[in-house]
Amino acid sequence: MSFKKYLKLYVITDRRLKPEVESVRQALEGGATAIQMRIKDAPTREMYKMGRELRKLTREYDALFFVDDRIDVALAVDADGVQLGPEDMPIEVAKEIAPSLLIGASVYSLEEALDAEAKGADYLGAGSVFPTKTKSDVRVIGLEGLRRIVESVSIPVVAIGGINRENAREVLKTGVDGIAVISAVMGADDVKRATEELRKIVEEVLG
């Protein structure tokens, strides 16, 4: 079975909301199928150490592990993949220097989605589906923008941005392979329970 089935509930860390290790453990207990370590402005050594811990945890729970932005850290901690945005390492270069990594490309339009697929991305993180307080200056593409991307590419698509248990069903019905969330899980009082609730919705729609 390909990695696609592991994209269905993709939880991203946010240390402004919760410390990583315990929150990731809870998310994995609740049924997260993939974890992304997203740390901005920390020393590389700290990212490396955290990445090693999260790598170990995700293996225990049979989940995929991705690192945001940093291909070097992803390689060093033996992550399954790296999430690259428009300001990070170009996809085609990343594929050359790290052929073992899955490359997730962050895209904000149909044009960017087609371009990332042509350059060899393994999956897309497409958003922002809805407005979000978690990241500033996002471009909101809405459900229609997301649907256009899903219908136009052959690689798996994960939706991101403002997704929560109220709107997750309609997002999943666009045909995406999974949903990526930060605040819906990391902002909850009970991370495990919030993840379980989302996982239930994902199972209802995607099976």
Ligand SMILES: Cc1ncc(COP(=O)(O)OP(=O)(O)O)c(N)n1
């Ligand atoms: C699964 C997923 N999709 C999109 C993003 C956003 O990535 P990026 O544009 O690199 O922005 P930052 O997260 O780095 O602020 C993501 N992280 N994950």
Ligand SMILES: Cc1nc(C(=O)O)sc1CCOP(=O)(O)O
């Ligand atoms: C990190 C990120 N990237 C986005 C994009 O549109 O690419 S939206 C976003 C924030 C997602 O957090 P929440 O689930 O709390 O809305």
Ligand SMILES: [Mg+2]
């Ligand atoms: Mg990034």
